[in-house]
Amino acid sequence: MTIPVLDGVDTVLCEDGIITAIGRAEDLRALIDDSDVVLDAVGSTVAPGLIDSHCHVVLGDYTPRQKTVDFLASYVHGGITSVVSPGEIHAPGRPHSAIGVKALAIAAKTCFDNFRPGGMRVHAGAVVLEPTLTREDFADLQRAGVHLAKFGFGLYKDPADGVDQVRWAQEHGITVMCHSGGASIPGSQPITPDHLMKLAPDVCGHVNGGPTALSVDGVDAIMDRTDMALQLVQAGNLMSSIRIIRRALDSGQFHRIVIGSDTPTGTGVMPLGVMKTVAELSSLAGLDPALVWAGATGNNARTWGLPSGFLREGAVADIVVMDAPWGSTADTALGALAVGDIPGISAVITDGTVRALKSRNTPRAARLASANPPQAHLDVGH
Known part of the structure; x- marks a missing residue:
C-alpha cells in the first residue's frame, strides 16, 4: 500500500x-x-488535522457525562480539527418520541453550524434511531440538512427490529453509524454481529469495543461479509484494534478503517485520545504512522463526506x-509515533x-x- x-x-x-x-x-x-x-x-x-469520528457532543462546549466545559476547545490542542457526533445521547432527559428526536438532531446540527469551539468544525445532529420514526420523518430530517444517524440507543425490544429506520435513513442520504458490542449506557442493548449483518449500517461503530469487544469470529464475519466502515476507538479494546487493523491491511481493506476516540464517556475527556490511538496502533502493530494517521483523517473524510x-x-x-x-528517542513526529511517543x-x-x-x-x-x-x-x- x-x-x-x-x-x-x-x-x-x-x-x-x-x-x-x-x-x-x-x-x-x-x-x-x-x-x-x-x-x-x-x-x-505538517499533516491534515485529525478528525475524531466518534465524539460525544451535546450542546455547547460542555459534556454532561463528565461535567466538563471547554472540552472541545481543548481537543483542538490535541490536533483534532473536526469531530463527528454519534448522536447527542448524553443529553439529560433525551427524548424518544419522533418529534423529540428530530427536534434534538436539528437543534444540535443548527447550533454547531454556527459555533466553532476552539475553531474546530463539529458535525453534530446525528438522529438517534427510534421505532417511532417513519419514512416521512427522515424526509423532514433530510430537508433540515441532517446527514448523520446513530443506531443502538433507541427503545427497540430487539435491535434487529431497527432495519426499517436504518434503510429509511440511508434512502434519505443519512450516514448511519451503529453501536456494536456490549451495552455502554443504562437502557441500551448489546449489538451482536448477527444484528449488524441484518441492520447493514454504513459504519460499524467501535468494532474494537465500546467498551466491550465483539468476538474474533464475529469481527471476521463483519469484515468478510459486509462493506461497512470499521471504526477503531480509544475507549475500546486495544488488543482487538491491533488485530483488526493488521487484518484489514493484510486483506486490502485499510480504506474501511476509521478512527475516533469515543469520548467523553466513562473513559473520560481525552484531548489526546485520537493522537494516542495513532501512536498505539503505529508502535504496537508495527505500522507506518503516516498510514495510521490517514485512518484518522482521509478515511474519515471519505466515509462521512467531510471537506477536510x-x-x-x-x-x-x-x-x-x-x-x-x-x-x-526519535527526531521527527512520525518517528515519535513509531516508538509510541505523542508528538x-x-x-x-x-x-x-x-x-x-x-x-x-x-x-x-x-x-x-x-x-x-x-x-x-x-x-x-x-
Missing part, C-alpha cells in the same frame, strides 16, 4: 479557508511574500504542525486560520513553529 507522504514538498498555501497550492517554497515565493500570515514549520511535520482530512488543493485548510517531543504540536490551523501555538496538551515540540506577524495572543501552552 502506498504510504501517504508528500515528497519534495515544503509549502502549503491557503486562501479563504481552502488549500490553494502545495509545492516548494522556491517555486511559490511570490505567493508566500504576498501572504497575510506566514507560519514557519522550521522543518517539522487531506493536504491537497481544494481541501479545507485544517492543518497540524508537529515534531518529536523534547526527550524522545509535540506547535500549531493548529483550521479554515486557514492559526488557532493554537504551543499546544497546552501535548509535550513540547523539539522544533517550534513561528508566525509572521507574531500571533502573541496564541503564544500559550507547553
Whole structure:
C-alpha cells in the first residue's frame, strides 16, 4: 500500500479557508511574500488535522457525562480539527418520541453550524434511531440538512427490529453509524454481529469495543461479509484494534478503517485520545504512522463526506504542525509515533486560520513553529 507522504514538498498555501497550492517554497515565493500570515514549520511535520469520528457532543462546549466545559476547545490542542457526533445521547432527559428526536438532531446540527469551539468544525445532529420514526420523518430530517444517524440507543425490544429506520435513513442520504458490542449506557442493548449483518449500517461503530469487544469470529464475519466502515476507538479494546487493523491491511481493506476516540464517556475527556490511538496502533502493530494517521483523517473524510482530512488543493485548510517531543528517542513526529511517543504540536490551523501555538496538551515540540506577524495572543501552552 502506498504510504501517504508528500515528497519534495515544503509549502502549503491557503486562501479563504481552502488549500490553494502545495509545492516548494522556491517555486511559490511570490505567493508566500504576498501572504497575510506566514507560519514557519522550521522543518517539522505538517499533516491534515485529525478528525475524531466518534465524539460525544451535546450542546455547547460542555459534556454532561463528565461535567466538563471547554472540552472541545481543548481537543483542538490535541490536533483534532473536526469531530463527528454519534448522536447527542448524553443529553439529560433525551427524548424518544419522533418529534423529540428530530427536534434534538436539528437543534444540535443548527447550533454547531454556527459555533466553532476552539475553531474546530463539529458535525453534530446525528438522529438517534427510534421505532417511532417513519419514512416521512427522515424526509423532514433530510430537508433540515441532517446527514448523520446513530443506531443502538433507541427503545427497540430487539435491535434487529431497527432495519426499517436504518434503510429509511440511508434512502434519505443519512450516514448511519451503529453501536456494536456490549451495552455502554443504562437502557441500551448489546449489538451482536448477527444484528449488524441484518441492520447493514454504513459504519460499524467501535468494532474494537465500546467498551466491550465483539468476538474474533464475529469481527471476521463483519469484515468478510459486509462493506461497512470499521471504526477503531480509544475507549475500546486495544488488543482487538491491533488485530483488526493488521487484518484489514493484510486483506486490502485499510480504506474501511476509521478512527475516533469515543469520548467523553466513562473513559473520560481525552484531548489526546485520537493522537494516542495513532501512536498505539503505529508502535504496537508495527505500522507506518503516516498510514495510521490517514485512518484518522482521509478515511474519515471519505466515509462521512467531510471537506477536510487531506493536504491537497481544494481541501479545507485544517492543518497540524508537529515534531518529536523534547526527550524522545526519535527526531521527527512520525518517528515519535513509531516508538509510541505523542508528538509535540506547535500549531493548529483550521479554515486557514492559526488557532493554537504551543499546544497546552501535548509535550513540547523539539522544533517550534513561528508566525509572521507574531500571533502573541496564541503564544500559550507547553
